[in-house]
Amino acid sequence: xxxxxxxxxxxxxxxxxxxxxxxxxxxxAVAFAIVLALAFALPILAGVELSIAFAALIQGGLAAxxxxxxxxxPWWMPIQFLFPVALLVLGAAHLPxxxxxxxxxxxxxLYWSTFRTQVPYYPSxxxxxxxxxxxxxxxxxxxxIDIGSGFGGLVMYLAKVRPESEIIGIEVAPLPWxxxxxxxxxxxxxAHFVRGDYEALDFGEYDxxxxxxxxxxMPRLWIKAGAEMRQGALLxxxxxxxxxxxxxxxxxxxxxxxxxxxxxxx
Numbered sequence: 259x260x261x262x263x264x265x266x267x268x269x270x271x272x273x274x275x276x277x278x279x280x281x282x283x284x285x286x287a288v289a290f291a292i293v294l295a296l297a298f299a300l301p302i303l304a305g306v307e308l309s310i311a312f313a314a315l316i317q318g319g320l321a322a323x324x325x326x327x328x329x330x331x332p333w334w335m336p337i338q339f340l341f342p343v344a345l346l347v348l349g350a351a352h353l354p355x356x357x358x359x360x361x362x363x364x365x366x367x368l369y370w371s372t373f374r375t376q377v378p379y380y381p382s383x384x385x386x387x388x389x390x391x392x393x394x395x396x397x398x399x400x401x402x403i404d405i406g407s408g409f410g411g412l413v414m415y416l417a418k419v420r421p422e423s424e425i426i427g428i429e430v431a432p433l434p435w436x437x438x439x440x441x442x443x444x445x446x447x448x449a450h451f452v453r454g455d456y457e458a459l460d461f462g463e464y465d466x467x468x469x470x471x472x473x474x475x476m477p478r479l480w481i482k483a484g485a486e487m488r489q490g491a492l493l494x495x496x497x498x499x500x501x502x503x504x505x506x507x508x509x510x511x512x513x514x515x516x517x518x519x520x521x522x523x524x
Contacts, residue, residue, distance in 0.1 A: 282325055285320075285325050286338065288324060289320035292316075293320070297313060317342040321339065386515060388511070389509055389518045390496075390518060392509075393492070393507065393518065393520060399424070400424070402423060403425075403456075403459070403468070405428055405468070406470060407429045407438060413449045413450075430453065435453040468494045468495075477500065479495075480503060483523065487523040493521045498519075
């Protein structure tokens with residue numbers, strides 16, 4: 259029994275340390291330690307003092323480099339670089355603590371599990387919605403789901419133009435999900451929104467799965483789609499491809515913007 263607990267604890271620690279946010283935080287901690295060592299060493303070795311502003315820039319640069327070395331998603335690099343600079347600027351502004359708490363709560367409700375999934379909020383455009391509409395099979399009712407539906411724009415659009423079909427959006431973050439629900443009710447839309455993690459879904463229940471996730475999420479998405487989606491079903495992705503899997507469909511919106519990629523499940 260003791261051995262089982264030790265194994266479970268070690269597994270938890272290993273998985274915890276793999277979380278992107280934890281790795282980013284560790285990168286900041288290492289960068290801070292290096293900058294602190296420089297701040298102590300420079301006056302002794304070179305007679306030069308390290309300014310706070312320059313220290314923040316060095317820490318940000320080091321943290322961004324370490325994030326890149328750990329192969330974190332590309333959007334972590336500017337976050338890592340700007341984090342110490344933002345702390346310095348906000349600290350100098352002497353804002354009330356309640357503002358920081360409010361900002362944290364809003365961001366938490368908006369991004370929720372981004373630290374785990376590496377899927378930030380990406381809003382899609384009307385041009386992308388119309389492109390997706392054109393790619394949907396015609397002549398029959400469909401079950402379509404947008405995984406990570408954000409504020410529900412695509413889902414509500416498709417529910418309007420394909421009223422014979424069931425259009426569903428699933429979103430894990432509470433703020434976008436609640437806003438989607440409110441929009442649908444105010445507009446009398448038949449779009450359906452579910453709050454939850456798409457990884458808990460059975461993709462076999464849907465004819466079309468649409469994703470606007472991130473490069474980090476695409477390999478896992480493909481594994482899930484291949485294991486669960488029915489033969490003849492369609493997986494669509496906005497902007498991001500599946501590594502080493504050639505798409506069957508590549509369409510760029512006429513108005514410009516990222517392409518829509520599609521894979522027919524065989």
